[in-house]
Amino acid sequence: MDELLQTVRIQINEKIYIKDPESSNLGKRIIEESIIMIYEIGFESFTFKKLGERIKSNESSIYRYFENKHKLLLYLTSWYWGWLEYQLVFTTNGMADPTKKLRKAIEILTKSTEEDSAYSHINEVFLNKIVINENSKSYLTQEVDAENKDGYFVIYQRLVKRLSTMITAVNSDFLYPASLASTILEGSLHQHFLKDHFASLTDCHENNHPTQYFTQLVFSTLQNTP
């Protein structure tokens, strides 16, 4: 990624954490190691006690940063979507041709994640795997409406809206820009998951990437609107 990105901080809604994990060494270790640990054992089995042991710190110290592990997950997924959003905006900014722009956007939002050295304590490849496996658990809860009211999902919503706007720019007659945008984002995670666990339910594999599938889906739809 561009060097400019090195100075950019992903801004997370302050209500998600108690103390900003970016503000201390312990906080960064919590983020760094929780990503690895959730990747390894899954969100269900992950506990603050285990994380404390791993980072050689104390369970209660982690509770000073996050109210509970659900909030930590919200932090991680928000960070991921913010990171993707930045890449999207940075890369497509200044592109004049709406079609090329949308094509690029789909590429960024559906490709497999590569390491980004700008954030030394965050392993983006693992984080992407976490998002594939755990993202939906962050909103499929009884508290979703209250948390949504508190702005816990604003980054994700902004991202969908950006993509939706790009879709409309290509074809303003298309009636479902928001639905198509949300389908691309969730659908991409789903296709990546299927690729790894239910190969027969997808046509995406090594040489046939979700990017190609969604690109074809989107453009043939937009070219073919009544």
Next chain:
Amino acid sequence: MDELLQTVRIQINEKIYIKDPESSNLGKRIIEESIIMIYEIGFESFTFKKLGERIKSNESSIYRYFENKHKLLLYLTSWYWGWLEYQLVFTTNGMADPTKKLRKAIEILTKSTEEDSAYSHINEVFLNKIVINENSKSYLTQEVDAENKDGYFVIYQRLVKRLSTMITAVNSDFLYPASLASTILEGSLHQHFLKDHFASLTDCHENNHPTQYFTQLVFSTLQNTP
């Protein structure tokens, strides 16, 4: 639904349960009330102890039917997909025109659920809500590969395959029939969820149903293949 359906039983993989809940009155009450309870309080807060109190039975008796609440969820989602599959096969069977057939299939698989009196102890409307909210939790686990090997997801896979085949029947050049089929099924649940909780991320609402969105998406894509 047709009266014929009244005699049809949805066959669930026997490994999912310890004792078949269809085989006793208590088993049916477990299914009936767990659907209502998970609908009301969500899967996270749902416990066998609470269910026991509700059905005036004992926690340990429920454990005679299901190893844990995850298995119960697998049972409920399998039943739902089996029920949908039956409607799909029954309704589209004998339809000669592949396009009409696919159109009908999308309608069945993406519409809001209506009550089906054939299964008196199962509230299909609530079950549909459960599937919208909890389905992904049934496979987004560390155990997914092992459970898949044991055939816990066969009904869902068969359903995707049926839809995939119908897509290919309309356009055999289309490269992503399985991906499109899985996108329709998961995407439909997602659009229904967004409709209820993130209205700005979808164009589907009262008068603009997911069915219309997916119908347009699918047919414009299939008409426009290189």
Next chain:
DNA sequence: TCAAAATTAATAGTATTACTATGATAATAT
């Protein structure tokens, strides 16, 4: 019909989780 078998209920118990509380120690800031 009645005894054996199967099912269900009641009670108790365990390990783990998801926290909260408190006091002690270490780091840092003024």
Next chain:
DNA sequence: ATATTATCATAGTAATACTATTAATTTTGA
């Protein structure tokens, strides 16, 4: 140098997700 803040260690609680055991009830089939 001292006050403030951050971290650590320990302990404790209520709830969860079970398992085990025994008793009561229902079903069944000889």
